[in-house]
Amino acid sequence: MRRLFRDFWWKVLSLLIALAMWFAIVGDQERAISLAAPVEMKGIPSDLEISSDAPERVMLEVQGPSSKVRDLADSRLGVILDLSDVLQPGQRTFTVDNSNVLLPQGVRLNRAIPAQIRIRFERRLRKEIPVRVNYSAMPPEGYRVHSEVVFPELIPVEGPETRIRQVTEAETDPIDLSAVVGKKEYRANLYVSDPFVRLTTVTNVTVRVDVGIANDEQQQPSNAPPSRPIRK
Secondary structure, three states: OOOOOOOHHHHHHHHHHHHHHHHHHHHOOEEEEEEEEEEEEEOOOOOEEEOOOOOOEEEEEEEEEHHHHOOHHHOOOEEEEEOOOOOOOEEEEEEOOOOOEEOOOOOEEEEEEOOEEEEEEEEEEEEEEEEEOOEEEOOOOOEEEEEEEEEOOEEEEEEEHHHHHHOOOEEEOOEEOOOOOEEEEEEEEEEOOOOOOEEOOOOEEEEEEEEEEOOOOOOOOOOOOOOOOOOO
16 A cells, blocks of 8 residues: 555656646547638739739638637638739739648648639729719709819829720719709719729819700700700
């Protein structure tokens, strides 16, 4: 008995350490899960534009110890594409692998869906385009727009070269003239239909209209489509 209880507490401590190691090994087995990770881009050249749709997220299948994988959804996880070596327009393909996926230590990437991302680059182009006033309703019957003034008349936009060349105008938010007689001023936001083209320094304009009585020969039937307002 005396030999059994010799160094008793050291034996208890050794047993506890062994149990802890066993639970750590058995309870922290390998586990694989799939998560949607955001795609981030860095080093975009200042004179180039992305002109193709790129995925916002990539599905990643990762594997690692259960203790690390279990809470992975709440940690920072992402795909970082470095575009700094893109020097000219054209298509480039980027492979999603361990070199550009952010993962905690001990967690590895099994596969990505999609495994590759293809992006088209174009020269960045800037130009000025006119503003078209968008009317949701024209003046009351017997009245018409005598004058329409937009300030500024031209607004700067920029974007990929092919997209910019196709954009001919920006339009205002709809303006309702159904109850307007006389002079009226509006502050209207601008809209460009192409999502790859953006407004740069001007996002809204001032619209001044003068609504007056229409002459008999100029008055249109109430069911006729309104003619484009006259600018003066």
